[in-house]
Amino acid sequence: MRKNIKTLLTFKVTEDSVLIEFIMQKMHGISRNRAKALISNRVVLVNNAIITHPLAEVKAGQVVQLDRSKHKMSFHSKDLDIVYEDPYLLIVDKQPGLLSMSNNTRQQTVQTVLNRYLEKGGGRCTSHLVHRLDRDTSGLMVYAKDVKTQQSLINGWQQLVTDRRYIALVEGELENPRGEVKSWLTEDKRFITHSSSVDNGGKFAVTHYNVLNSSNGYSLVECELVTGRKNQIRVHMADLGHPVVGDLKYGSGNDPMRRLGLHAYMLSFTHPVTGKFMRFETPVPALFEKCLDGK
Numbered sequence: 001m002r003k004n005i006k007t008l009l010t011f012k013v014t015e016d017s018v019l020i021e022f023i024m025q026k027m028h029g030i031s032r033n034r035a036k037a038l039i040s041n042r043v044v045l046v047n048n049a050i051i052t053h054p055l056a057e058v059k060a061g062q063v064v065q066l067d068r069s070k071h072k073m074s075f076h077s078k079d080l081d082i083v084y085e086d087p088y089l090l091i092v093d094k095q096p097g098l099l100s101m102s103n104n105t106r107q108q109t110v111q112t113v114l115n116r117y118l119e120k121g122g123g124r125c126t127s128h129l130v131h132r133l134d135r136d137t138s139g140l141m142v143y144a145k146d147v148k149t150q151q152s153l154i155n156g157w158q159q160l161v162t163d164r165r166y167i168a169l170v171e172g173e174l175e176n177p178r179g180e181v182k183s184w185l186t187e188d189k190r191f192i193t194h195s196s197s198v199d200n201g202g203k204f205a206v207t208h209y210n211v212l213n214s215s216n217g218y219s220l221v222e223c224e225l226v227t228g229r230k231n232q233i234r235v236h237m238a239d240l241g242h243p244v245v246g247d248l249k250y251g252s253g254n255d256p257m258r259r260l261g262l263h264a265y266m267l268s269f270t271h272p273v274t275g276k277f278m279r280f281e282t283p284v285p286a287l288f289e290k291c292l293d294g295k
Helices: 019-026 032-040 110-120 147-155 232-239 286-293
Strands: 008-012 044-046 049-051 063-067 080-085 089-094 138-144 161-171 178-187 193-196 203-215 218-225 262-270 277-281
Touching: 008 019, 019 032, 019 044, 019 063, 080 110, 080 277, 089 110, 110 138, 138 147, 161 232, 161 286, 178 232, 193 232, 203 232, 203 286, 218 232, 218 286
Parallel strands: 138 262
Antiparallel strands: 008 063, 044 049, 044 063, 049 080, 080 089, 089 138, 161 218, 161 262, 178 193, 178 203, 203 218, 262 277
C-alpha cells in the first residue's frame, strides 16, 4: 500500500529573521546553496505568497511553507526574475535591454514573458503594467494580475509608494557626497527631456542623492525619487555634471559596461488589496562594482 507523501511543510516564524537563514534552520541545517535553490525554484511561500529572494525578511507571526510537489509551476527566463507573487501582484527584477511592454505583439517584453508564465499556470489572469522602466534600465517593477488592482496602484501610486530608489554608476567624483536636485522637466518632439532651474511649464522633479563609493573615475550613487518623472535620474545626474555611465542620450560617451549604469534596486509600498507594507531590494549589479574596481 502506497504511503500518503506529505508535500507541504509549514513553519511558524517565532522571531524576525532572513528567509534563507530560516529555511536552513528549519530544514535541519541544509546547505546555503540548497536553501537558495528551494527559494529560487519557487517552492517557498510566506503567508501564502511565493517569495524568490533569499534575503527577504520574515517577521514573527508569519507562516513559511515549502511546497515540495513536483507539479509546482516553475518560471525560467534569462531576461527577468520573479521576486514576489501573490494572487494580485507580480514583482519582477528585469535585465537591461527589455521593454516593459509594447504594442508589437511579436516583440518580447516583460509583459509577454509574464503572460506566457501565467498562461502555463492555467489561470485566466494576465499581467498589467503599473509603472515603466527604460529599456536599458534594470531592476524592480510591479505588474498587477487584474485591471482592478492595476488601477488601484496607478491611481494611488503617490500615496501607496513610500520609498523608491535607484543605484546609478556615474562619471567622475561628485563635489558633494549627498544632496538634492530640483528642476522642471519638459520633453521635446524627439523624446528628449530638458531640465530648467525655473518654472517653464514643465513637470517639477526632485531627486535626493547619496554617494556610496567613488573609485577609478566613477561614483556609485543612490538616488531616491521624490517625484517619478520620465528620465528624471538620468537628466538630474547630467545636471550635476556627472552623467550616468553608458547614457549616450544625456551626455555620457563612456560605455564600458555596454549597458546603462542605472538599476532600480529598492521599492517599498502598501499592498493595494491586503494593506500590508511591502519592501523589496536587489543587489548592485556586478558590472557596476567591476567598473569601480577597474576590472
